[in-house]
Amino acid sequence: MTVTEFPAGIRPAQHRTHDVVNQAPRRVDIDEYGTNQPLMEGVRQYGAAWHDRELHEIGALVGSEKFQSWAESAHTSPPELRTHDRYGNRVDEVDFHPAYHDVLGAAVRHGAHTSGWADPKPGGAVARAATFMLFAQIEPGHACPTSMAHAVVPVLQRDPEVGRDWLPGLLSRSYDPRMIAPGLKSGLMFGMGMTEKQGGSDVRANTTVAAPVLSDPDGRVHLLTGHKWFFSAPQSDAFLVLAQADAGLTCFLVPRVLPDGTRNTIGIQRLKNKLGNKSNASSEVEFDGTWAQRIGEPGRGVPTIIEMVNHTRLDCVLGTTAGMRQSLSEAVWHARHRRAFGARLTEQPAMTAVLADLALETEAATWTALRLAHAYEAGSGESEAMFRRLATAVSKYWICKRGPQHAYEALECLGGNGYTEDWPLARRYREQPLLAVWEGSGNVIALDVLRGIAKTPQSLDAFWAELEQTAGIHAVLDTHLRRVRQELSRDLRDPVAAQTRARATVEGMALALQSSLMLRHAPAPMAEAFIAARLGEGRGHHYGILPHGTDAAAIVERHAADSI
Structure with a gap:
């Protein structure tokens, strides 16, 4: 083999093209609470200033490189279903990357699930909402079981005979993922199974059957047979599920492991291959003589479980806002560090307008989310209950529709x-549609607003x-x-018109x-810009179309405290 020597003085360049310039550094080690001005102001406005110190701790945690690494690992290594053990025994277990347990464990320790119920002092619901939002901002998949653990509490409180066995574990700040008898665990989590493949949102079309166990003197215990199409966090x-009992559609509590340590017959058929939400397990399951305990009144399954649904809908708002x-x-971080055409991107008027409009949307969502959470405070009264029913x-x-x-x-x-x-942001883009679909997609929610008005007119008042x-x-x-009220009053006199225009009504x-x-x-300048951009004559169809005179740079600055 002949080796040709380099001509004198000529050597290959040492990777000069690999010098990295004009790229934004990674956005890590930031207090995500301390740099979120609207969230901090809202927490104080709605009576949760006492939680500031812990929120700063949470903000630093979720903004850390460690937590962001957990979030990435949980999504790039999604859960896997293990139906059988090596000997052929049915086990129906879901294996998660350790990072998912790290994220969920941290959220539980800080009370993102049930702290508002465990310590129902003034501002408790808002403090819990802010905690939930901070965790969901970085890792959204764990928010599903976190939300359901929160939302099931009022259902169990209304049925103390069942609740006394489950509430202490739910209100605990200990995360215990072991598959053992619930009475032996230091902390508990809940899931939900409402929909079936033949009915979807039409849960009254459910075909799962609940047969009473005649030996149960209280008539609570039933055996379920059927299939659930979306079974969250298996x-x-x-889990709370709906099934057809003698009295009609009824709500049941289905434990994964029975009190004596025996595994209940919950056959996980598969995990859903979802567009996003990869770190979280969603499944299809079969019930075959599955042990269940009735909760609430017989034949009142939907009214019983709807309390849980309302709280998870609130968390859809919180989660979407966190994603925003x-x-x-x-986006602001990138634009503050990136240069193009001789200036930083934030100094380019067209980019500044887009960022400012995104900031307006985020701020409006934040104030709305915290106002809603405030309406769920313990002892908030009948007027607040009516407001939150519709709001x-x-x-x-x-x-949630604005999120994607x-x-x-x-x-x-x-x-x-x-x-x-x-x-x-690619992960976030896939995540946001889930919250628009979960707990009622667009038409279901819009029609529910009409039903709420018809059933409880005082909620509209x-x-x-x-x-x-x-x-x-x-x-x-x-x-x-004035226009929205007039058109709604007219439409309510014609059911077809009301349903046809339901989306327009709710949007307004x-x-x-x-x-x-x-x-x-x-x-004030932000409020003026928001109203003009969303309601004014010059409003546009895309972000970045702002009224004349808007100080876009000032709006961006309010939301860019972490980017300097």
Whole structure:
């Protein structure tokens, strides 16, 4: 073999093209609470300032490189179903990457699941909401079991005969993923199984059958036979499900492991191959003589479980808002560090307008989310109960539908980087549609608003009363609200028209609520810009279309405390 020597003085370059310039550093080791001005202001506005210190601790934790690494590992190594052990015994277990347990364990230790119930002092619901949002901002998959553990508490409180066995474990801040008898565990988690493949949202079409166990003197114990199409968090310790009993559709509590340590017959058929939410297990299961305990009144399954549904709908709003915060933060961070055409991206007027509009959406969602959480405070009274009955569904519809487009626009701010899996916004873009679908997709929620108005007209009165706080302050909002009320009053006289225009009605109500909250709590220039951009004559169809005179740079600055 002949080796040709290099000509004198000529050597290959030492990877000069690998010098990295004009790339934003990784956004880590940031207090995600201390840099979120609207969240901090909302926590104080709604009576949870006493939780500030722990929220700063949580903000530093979820903003750390360690926690972000956990989030990435949990999604890139999703759960796996193990139906049998090596000997052929049916085990129906779901194996998670250790990082998922790290994330969920940290959330439970800080009370993201049930702290508002465990310590129901003033501001408790808002403190829990802010905690939940901070964790969900970085790792959304664990939020599903966290939310269901929170949402099941009022159902169990209404049935103390069942609740006394489960509430202590739910209110614990100990995370215990072992598959053992619930009485031996230091902490418990809950899941839910409502829908079936033939009915979907039409749960009254469920075919799962509940047969009473005649030897049970209280008539509580039943054996279930059937199939659940979406069975959330199958690794949980127990589940609320609906099944057809002698009295009609009834709610049941199904433990994963029975009190004597025997595994209940919950056959996990497969894990769902979802668009996003990869770290979390969603499944299909079969019941075959599955032990269950009735909860609530016989034949009142939907009214019993609807309390859980309302709380999980609230968490859909919280989770979407948390996702908006992540999307906005990553977009602003990139734009503050990246240069193009001789200036930083944030100094380019077109980019600044997009970032400012994303910030307006995020701020409006944040104030709405915390106002809703405040309505769920313990002892909040009948007027607040009526307000949240309608406002939760209205806000769930609008904010969760805004989430995917918001994530996409933020992703685009990063250009090609945003479209790769090396940045978190691709994951967030796939995540946001889940919250629009979960606990009722668009039409289901919009029609539920109409049902709520028909069933409890006082809930509509409470909603309008909330908006009266800003009556006469802004002419554009007043005109919008007057039109929404007139059109709704007309549509309610024609059921077909009401259903046809349900989405328009709910959208109008949601924007009125957000505009009113922005007027009350956001800086005046931001409130003015939001109302003009969402309700004014010059409003556009995409982000970045702001009214003349908007100080976009100031809006971005309010949301960019972590980017300097």
